[in-house]
Amino acid sequence: MPAERRSIRGRSAVGRFPSVTLGFGEDTEEEKEEPKENNVKKRNACQEWLRKVCPCCCPKHDDVTDTEVTGVDEPGKEDGGNGEKPVPGDKELDEVLLKVKSIDLLKSKSGANSTEHHTHLYQSDNLIIRRGQSFEMWITLSRPFNPTSDELHLDLKTGPLAVVAKGTHVIIPLVAKLEGDRWEAAVVKQEDKKIKLLVNSPPTAVIGRYQLTVETNNQNGSASSTHDPANDIYILFNPWCQDDIVYMDSEDERQEYILNDTGRIYYGTKDQIGSRTWNYGQFNDGILAACLFVMEKSGTSPSGWGDPINVVRIISAMVNSPDDQGVLEGNWSGDYSNGTSPTVWSGSVEILKEYHKKNGTPVKYGQCWVFAGVVTTVLRCLGIPTRPVTNFSSAHDTDVSLTTDVYLDENLEPIEYLNVDSIWNFHVWNDCWMAREDLPPGNGGWQAVDATPQETSQGTYCCGPASLAAVRYGQVFLKHDTSFVFAEVNSDKIYWQKNADGTFSQIYSEKKIVGVSLSTKAVGSDERSDITHLYKHPEGSDEERIAVETACSYGSKAKAYSSPTAEDVSLEVTLDGEGPKMGKDAELMITLKNSSSQQRSVSLHSQVSVMYYTGVHKATVRTDTTDIEVLPNEEKILEWALEYKDYKDKLMDQAALMLTVSGRVKETQQILATQFSFRLRTPDLIIKPLGKAVVGEKMSVEISFTNPLPQVLKAVVFHVEGLGLLTARKINYGDIGSHASVSLTEQFIPTLSGTRKLLASLDCKQLTQVHGVSDITVEEKSNAPL
Numbered sequence: 001m002p003a004e005r006r007s008i009r010g011r012s013a014v015g016r017f018p019s020v021t022l023g024f025g026e027d028t029e030e031e032k033e034e035p036k037e038n039n040v041k042k043r044n045a046c047q048e049w050l051r052k053v054c055p056c057c058c059p060k061h062d063d064v065t066d067t068e069v070t071g072v073d074e075p076g077k078e079d080g081g082n083g084e085k086p087v088p089g090d091k092e093l094d095e096v097l098l099k100v101k102s103i104d105l106l107k108s109k110s111g112a113n114s115t116e117h118h119t120h121l122y123q124s125d126n127l128i129i130r131r132g133q134s135f136e137m138w139i140t141l142s143r144p145f146n147p148t149s150d151e152l153h154l155d156l157k158t159g160p161l162a163v164v165a166k167g168t169h170v171i172i173p174l175v176a177k178l179e180g181d182r183w184e185a186a187v188v189k190q191e192d193k194k195i196k197l198l199v200n201s202p203p204t205a206v207i208g209r210y211q212l213t214v215e216t217n218n219q220n221g222s223a224s225s226t227h228d229p230a231n232d233i234y235i236l237f238n239p240w241c242q243d244d245i246v247y248m249d250s251e252d253e254r255q256e257y258i259l260n261d262t263g264r265i266y267y268g269t270k271d272q273i274g275s276r277t278w279n280y281g282q283f284n285d286g287i288l289a290a291c292l293f294v295m296e297k298s299g300t301s302p303s304g305w306g307d308p309i310n311v312v313r314i315i316s317a318m319v320n321s322p323d324d325q326g327v328l329e330g331n332w333s334g335d336y337s338n339g340t341s342p343t344v345w346s347g348s349v350e351i352l353k354e355y356h357k358k359n360g361t362p363v364k365y366g367q368c369w370v371f372a373g374v375v376t377t378v379l380r381c382l383g384i385p386t387r388p389v390t391n392f393s394s395a396h397d398t399d400v401s402l403t404t405d406v407y408l409d410e411n412l413e414p415i416e417y418l419n420v421d422s423i424w425n426f427h428v429w430n431d432c433w434m435a436r437e438d439l440p441p442g443n444g445g446w447q448a449v450d451a452t453p454q455e456t457s458q459g460t461y462c463c464g465p466a467s468l469a470a471v472r473y474g475q476v477f478l479k480h481d482t483s484f485v486f487a488e489v490n491s492d493k494i495y496w497q498k499n500a501d502g503t504f505s506q507i508y509s510e511k512k513i514v515g516v517s518l519s520t521k522a523v524g525s526d527e528r529s530d531i532t533h534l535y536k537h538p539e540g541s542d543e544e545r546i547a548v549e550t551a552c553s554y555g556s557k558a559k560a561y562s563s564p565t566a567e568d569v570s571l572e573v574t575l576d577g578e579g580p581k582m583g584k585d586a587e588l589m590i591t592l593k594n595s596s597s598q599q600r601s602v603s604l605h606s607q608v609s610v611m612y613y614t615g616v617h618k619a620t621v622r623t624d625t626t627d628i629e630v631l632p633n634e635e636k637i638l639e640w641a642l643e644y645k646d647y648k649d650k651l652m653d654q655a656a657l658m659l660t661v662s663g664r665v666k667e668t669q670q671i672l673a674t675q676f677s678f679r680l681r682t683p684d685l686i687i688k689p690l691g692k693a694v695v696g697e698k699m700s701v702e703i704s705f706t707n708p709l710p711q712v713l714k715a716v717v718f719h720v721e722g723l724g725l726l727t728a729r730k731i732n733y734g735d736i737g738s739h740a741s742v743s744l745t746e747q748f749i750p751t752l753s754g755t756r757k758l759l760a761s762l763d764c765k766q767l768t769q770v771h772g773v774s775d776i777t778v779e780e781k782s783n784a785p786l
Contacts, residue, residue: 097142098150098216100225101193104138105212105233112136118240121259123285125230130238130383131306132203134178139214141193147174151217154185154199155224156210156233159302166303167206172199181243201235203243206306207382209234209292234288237308237383245435246308248385256523257385257433261723262757263376264521265369266528267769269425269656269677270392272579273517275528277759277773278373278388279347279723282381287349290356291378294318294327297360308384308434309465312449313480317462319374319451321362324461327355327374328366330452339364343768344719346759348377350728371451372428385433387520389448389531393677394427395514396454397487402476402552404493404514406673407504412497412605412662423514425611425656425677427452427488429463431520436467439478443467446534448485455484468534474547476554486551489515489535490544495662495673508671511548512539568596569630569665573640573676582680582767583644583708590638590661594630601666602628608642611656611677621647621657647680648711683708685760685772690745693778695753701774703760704743707736709767716764718744724752725776750778 105127106113113135114120119128129135145152154172162169172183178200189196210233215224239248239258248254261280268274281287295305298318304310318326328351331342342365345351351363351374366374372388379386395404398420407418429450436443447465454463466482471490476483493513496504515536522529537544572591580586594600605625610618622642630636640659647657657680662673683706690700703720707713713736721728726748736742750756755777762770 096218096220097223098145098152098218099142099223100214100216101140101142103212103214103225103228103231104140105231106136106138117238118254118259119236121261121283122288123283124234124288126209126232126234128234128236128288129201130236130240130244131201131205131207132181132238132241132244134198134200136188137197137199139195139197141195141216144193145187145190145195146218147187149218153215154197155213155215158206158208158210163303166301167204167306168302170205170210203238203241203245204306205235206302207235207237207311208295208302208305234292237311239383239385239433245437246384246433247435248433250523252523254385256521257387258380258383261380263388264526264528265373265388265428266390266519267369267426267428268392268679270516271575272679272681273392273519273528274679274681274769276369276771277346277526277757278369278376279349279721279757279759280373280377280380281347281349281723282377284349284723286356287352287377288381290352291381293356293360294352294378297326298324308432309436309438309480311382312379312384312432312434312447312465313462315375315378316449316451316464319371319378320366320461322461325360325362327351327363328371329362329364330367330371331365332367336365341365341763341768342367342370344717344761344763345370345373346719346721346761346771347723347728348374349723350721352377368424368426368452369428372430375430375449375451379430379432387431388428389431390426390428390519391489391535392426392516392519393514394424394488395491395493396422396424396427397484397491398455402483402487402491402554404487404491406493406495406675408495408497408507408662410498410500412664412673414607414660415498423493423675423677425658425679431468432465434465436465439467439470443469443478445469450481450485471535472537472547474550476551483551483554487514489518490548490551491515492548492552495671497671508673510674513675567670568668569594569600569602569670569672571661571663571672571674573659573661573674575678578681579678580680581708582682583710584680585644586642586647586657586678586680588640588659588676588678590640591635592628592630592638593635594632597632598667599632600630600668602630602663602672603666604628604661604663604672606640607660609658609660610647611658644710648709682767682770685762685770687758687760687772687774689758689774689776693750693756693776695750695778695781697781698747698749700745700747701758701776702743702745703772704741705736705762705770706741707739707767710738711766712737713764713766716762718760718762720746720758720760722748722756722758722776724754724756724778725750725758750776753778753780 107127108114109120113127113129117129117133117135122128152174156170156172157168159168170183172185175184175186178184178186178198180200182202185197185199187195188198211227212231212233213225213227216222237246238244239246239254241247261282263278263280264275265278266273266275295314298314300314317324319328320326321329354363376386376388397404404421404423407415409415429448431446432449433446434444446468448468448471449464463481463484466480466485467478470478470482471486474486476486491514493510494506495508497507498504517530518532518535519528520531537547570593574589574591592602607623608621610621628636657678659676664671686704688702690702693699703718716733716736718731718733719728731744733744755775758774758776760772
């Protein structure tokens with residue numbers, strides 16, 4: 001192994017210290033009977049010269065090792081490991097050379113390195129630590145270490161081209177006392193030939209996988225251990241370290257947003273919020289390697305991986321596949337025959353492992369909640385506090401106007417080809433936690449990051465991190481992509497009517513329709529936490545209106561900001577209870593309220609459409625027109641119903657429908673308009689454990705389901721998985737009859753103790769979004785004799 005020539009300029013570079021002794025020789029030669037983990041250098045140029053001149057007198061031995069011996073620079077000398085016969089003086093020289101015999105990184109899951117760094121849950125044989133915190137290691141040497149005459153330093157390299165100046169090649173010197181905030185090591189214990197080091201890393205260190213070698217030096221020569229992959233060190237972000245940008249001061253929140261490997265993701269509509277459990281699995285075997293593989297596939301320089309802003313932008317781009325062959329291919333077409341339906345996934349592990357196994361081929365298919373689930377896994381795995389967030393009535397602004405525009409014709413019917421802005425029933429993205437030293441004070445904390453490919457950011461399909469504080473105050477000029485996130489949660493919905501001359505006039509606006517019930521899993525429980533207040537001030541408050549006006553002043557339609565209009569008739573659509581069920585008629589209520597002292601005549605137009613959950617129109621199911629008389633101060637409730645036979649063949653994955661109601665008050669020419677999204681609720685899978693759950697012992701669960709539809713479900717597929725219970729399993733069940741109840745039993749052997757979540761989902765062409773979860777308490781296996 002050729003010795004490395006180092007420039008004297010490196011002494012002043014970041015990560016180097018004056019106490020490190022630098023070698024300048026390139027000559028290498030192997031010495032007999034030294035361990036393979038050592039490359040030894042010593043000044044013996046005469047003997048090397050003799051071997052070259054007269055090989056018969058000084059032959060090369062067959063039992064060479066990785067130990068290298070080098071002398072002063074000699075022109076024409078070959079690199080490589082050529083053994084030499086011991087000659088008088090060699091034994092004595094070997095006794096004073098300091099060579100590394102072995103390295104013990106103290107990788108036990110119960111040891112201080114793992115527990116104090118909160119990395120004990122990772123299923124990996126490598127040492128995994130967090131930056132800005134010290135760790136311990138033992139080094140066994142060829143003889144006792146003498147601090148007065150011996151020098152020793154650690155050498156860490158990460159990335160394809162490690163460079164000292166970029167922080168990807170780090171030389172760690174021995175110091176008398178650790179000072180913190182820098183790379184350094186100190187001997188804290190010595191036992192004969194063994195020394196115990198306490199090693200410290202700075203809170204700004206580049207994250208990733210580092211190759212470790214140890215170099216020694218004294219007046220008789222220098223030695224370097226060879227790289228052993230078993231001694232590679234993974235370094236992560238550290239939310240427990242106050243000086244790390246991702247520091248989070250609440251232990252409960254760190255437990256939730258870093259260490260919790262399961263969670264809840266919300267979907268549906270603002271009036272019918274559904275939830276499903278998601279297995280993040282960030283500690284599963286192979287997931288950390290897969291996450292770093294995703295980073296590597298981005299083609300970005302590892303020198304930027306110490307900045308969480310860079311990392312979340314990379315992951316936001318790489319979790320989707322357009323323009324970079326990222327993890328997941330999005331598909332909203334309804335045809336998933338070439339892959340897996342997005343509603344089938346229950347976790348991220350299978351997705352990330354498949355992407356890694358296939359060397360970066362995008363996995364088919366994902367939609368917003370799947371993208372968000374994978375982002376949560378990757379960022380938690382790398383040490384950035386992260387959570388999925390669902391925004392109901394989420395606007396997609398296509399022209400940076402920061403308004404959501406709806407165009408109607410002369411008869412108040414929607415003009416579909418002009419309605420490119422949309423309001424998704426729900427949209428899921430992520431919040432991640434970090435300081436924002438690149439923004440004005442007050443913008444740190446939660447940042448919105450969106451991996452669903454909607455619009456490009458600086459030419460790439462990614463979004464964020466956008467400060468929630470900036471979104472809340474309408475400061476859309478702050479990076480990154482704050483204007484897009486603001487429009488998603490707080491844009492006004494403006495209705496435009498076509499005039500006879502082809503122009504459009506603003507006829508109505510809704511100020512409280514976008515960005516409702518922003519939801520995430522609560523800390524420490526499976527309850528839903530409403531975090532709308534973090535994204536926007538209370539609707540209608542002076543603060544909220546100021547934020548909207550501030551944001552819109554930077555938009556492409558600044559002059560289109562809607563002005564207040566007088567109203568004495570209001571229109572509202574509501575539903576009872578949890579709403580209509582799949583297979584049943586859908587019933588809603590339309591309420592007209594006349595707050596004036598005079599009678600009002602209202603001409604109402606209604607249209608119900610099947611929608612993609614993204615708010616994109618698929619098909620019109622039915623239209624109605626009716627004239628209503630409303631007495632002074634009367635509140636009139638109209639019952640509206642949609643029969644199952646009218647919608648059964650038109651539904652998409654999320655069973656989403658939208659009722660558009662518009663109208664005009666004859667006496668005042670007041671325009672009324674609203675859109676109401678609702679979904680048809682699907683039944684849950686019931687999961688029932690059978691018997692006791694014990695690590696290493698076979699157990700069974702019963703999964704039961706009742707078909708809610710008056711039709712046969714064809715080619716039903718069940719998916720079952722659970723962290724510590726069983727890996728993802730696909731069960732081709734077959735057909736399920738109309739309104740039939742079925743059950744199946746699955747057996748598996750738990751591998752981890754504690755409370756575990758078993759997830760199951762059902763998928764078929766006729767019915768999706770059917771899933772269930774069961775908490776299973778797994779006991780440790782008893783070692784007591786029978």
